[in-house]
Amino acid sequence: MKIGILGYGTVASGLVDIIDSNKDKRDITIEGILVRDVDKYSHKKHADVLTSNIDDIFAKDIDVMVELLGGLHPAYEYLKKAIENKINIVTANKDMLAEFGAELVKLAKENGVCIKFEASVGGGIPVIKPLIESLEGNEINSISAILNGTTNFILSKMYDEDLSYEQALKQAQELGFAEANPEADVMGYDAGRKLSILSTLSYNKRIYWKDFYLEGIDKIEHKDIEYAKKLGCKIKLVGQSKLKDGKVNGFVRPVLIDNDNIMSKIDNEFNIIVANGDFLGDVSFVGKGAGKDATGSAVYADVLDIYDKRINNVDAFMQEKISVDKLVSSECKALLRFKKPQQKEKIISVLKENLIDSEVIAQDDELAVMVDASSECAINDSLKVIQDNNYCEDMSKILKLSL
Known part of the structure; x- marks a missing residue:
């Protein structure tokens, strides 16, 4: 199999390491790696195939395009062109899937190629494939999840070390868990995009991320943490959606969770996704929500699925978009x-x-x-x-x- 990689950041570096370490198991050749500045990455592996020109990637006879650029543009344009050129897609880009998933999945189906995106939700946690395959006999009733490692790290530090929100955010930035501009994380946008992907696949109804109620952690104060401790709880940024009578209710917001609940025990950069099925009941997926090796592993697993011709049905993205009730309607x-x-x-x-x-x-x-x-x-x-x-x-x- 021949692949092209768009981007050479943390996740792409992890992917390259895994491909090289498994050469004796799978014959996967990296034909090109797109970067902005070739000189900046000249010390890294496979420097001989680096390019700053996307046309060089398309000139190669590749089977899979792995998109790890992030953001909407030019990632969307590159993937659209790849699909039109009958190239399979692997992406970790939840922003793009949340905005353009329906269009890209439809286009992929028309061109006889597939889109894989395990790493778009939960980093290295294998959750997309189980939802599509392993839990297919269940009707998923609800998803409850901690989907953002940055905010979970901040809230953990506020609770465990009595740091203020500003102090915990600064520490997260110094350790590389938070961006210089952390808005997408701390305002709940990142978690909202991931929740929309999980909900769309779980309920077979297309759900737009901005239709959820979104509230971040930027207004959480030391007093809130004090009260949480007094109540035997922790505060976590949770994304939750529920399907009932054909309608979806959903939000991303900071909530109180009892200390004996499994979600309260998920700290720092770890994530958890709890899916409730009508036959299975609750099933939990826990692991690191980000990082070079964890996310690189999820991307590699998608590449192997295409290599071994294991293709999933993701037609849920093509369903008609439905509205979402933002507030909790039950007690x-x-x-x-x-x-x-x-x-x-x-x-x-x-x-x-x-x-x-x-x-x-x-x-x-x-x-x-x-x-x-x-x-x-x-x-x-x-x-x-x-x-x-x-x-x-x-x-x-x-x-x-x-x-």
Whole structure:
């Protein structure tokens, strides 16, 4: 098999190492590697096939194009051209799949080639293939997941070492877990894109990532961590989607999780995906969500699938896009914080009047209350009454998640 690789960053380096280490098992030849600056990578393996001109890659007689550039453009244009040239695709690019998955899958089908994307979700965790193949006899009811190693690292440091959000983010950047501009991670966009891919494949309904409720961790404060500890919980950025009666509910947001829940035990850069099937029940996939070797391994597995002619059906991307309910419509609990409350008694009265139950957690410079409600809408309605009457200067809400 002859392959071309677009990009020579961390994941591509891992892929190259694995290909070279397995030469005696699979005859895979790297025909070209696209980089921006050939001189910058001249010290690396296979420097003789480096090029900064995409046309040099297309001039080769390649079977598989491995796209590891990231971002939407020019990755999208390169892959579209590759498919039109009857070249199979392997990509780790969740951004592109979330935006252009439907178009590229349709085009691939028309041209008799395949798209593989195991590394797009969960790094080295093998989850895409099990969802498509191993769990095919189940109807997937829900996906609950920690899908972003950067935010999980930050929240772990805030919890374990009492760091502030700013301190934990800086440490993540110094260690290479967070980008200089961490917006896609800390605002929940990265996790939202991954959740849309998992949900689309699980429910056979095309779901656009921006249709989920998206909330990041940038507003999590030390007080939130203190309350979480007091409640026997951790705060995690969780992506969750549920299918019920043909409708999908989904979000990415920071939530409280009980300490005895498996998801609370997933720390630092590790990820977890929990899928619930109607026959199997819960099945969990845990591992490193990023990194040279882990993600490179997932990309290599996709290349081998094409090598061995193991092709999956990903027609779910071609289904009609459906809308997503953003709020939790069933009974739920939440931690509410009211900062500088002028009317504590009236706040408590509103909560008791409109919600199932409420328990005061703290009453010092602010009011913290754990509430039980018939739905998230009921909580939001109560908060609106409190806000409209100026009973406090500011407020926040963190749902408690039950799996």
